[in-house]
Amino acid sequence: MEQSINLTIIKLIGYVSSLMTVFLWFIFIFINPYADFTNQSSIIISLIMLVLPAGLLSLGVSLNRSHLMLLAFIWSFPYSLYMVLTPGIFRLFGITCFMYLLCFVLFRINKIRF
Numbered sequence: 360m361e362q363s364i365n366l367t368i369i370k371l372i373g374y375v376s377s378l379m380t381v382f383l384w385f386i387f388i389f390i391n392p393y394a395d396f397t398n399q400s401s402i403i404i405s406l407i408m409l410v411l412p413a414g415l416l417s418l419g420v421s422l423n424r425s426h427l428m429l430l431a432f433i434w435s436f437p438y439s440l441y442m443v444l445t446p447g448i449f450r451l452f453g454i455t456c457f458m459y460l461l462c463f464v465l466f467r468i469n470k471i472r473f
Contacts (some may be wrong), residue, residue, distance in 0.1 A: 365472075369465045373420035373428070376458035380413040383451055408438035409452065416459050425466040432459040439467060 384405060388397055409433050412435035419427025443453035 363394050365465075365469055366471070369462060369469070370420050372458055372465070373462040375418055376455045376462065377420075378415040379458075380409055380452065381451065381459040383412075383455070386431075387449060393445075405438070409435060412459070416462065420462065423466075423471055425463055425471055428459060428463040428466060432456060432463060435459065458466045 369416055387405060390396060413429040416428055416431035416436070419425065427435060434446035435452075439452045442449045
């Protein structure tokens, strides 16, 4: 019983971090208060570096695959680190990336090693 509760909480952390990343990406692209215009290359690069890893993390959480979570963290880390150094709300990308790592570590602590 206790392990299933822990697994439920871990999955909730993963899903919330993925949704938070997608929500922040929409703000970054469409409602960015720091830039008047977002060019096409910024949209594509940020989609590849932020949204796709969020989807990969959600897939890893739903399939109980910790290696997918680690891959999502490694994939999004460079761009998230860059976003941490920017002003304003986009620093939250660093928190979502840390939540990816937290999810992976909690899966490993609970002996879910797939």
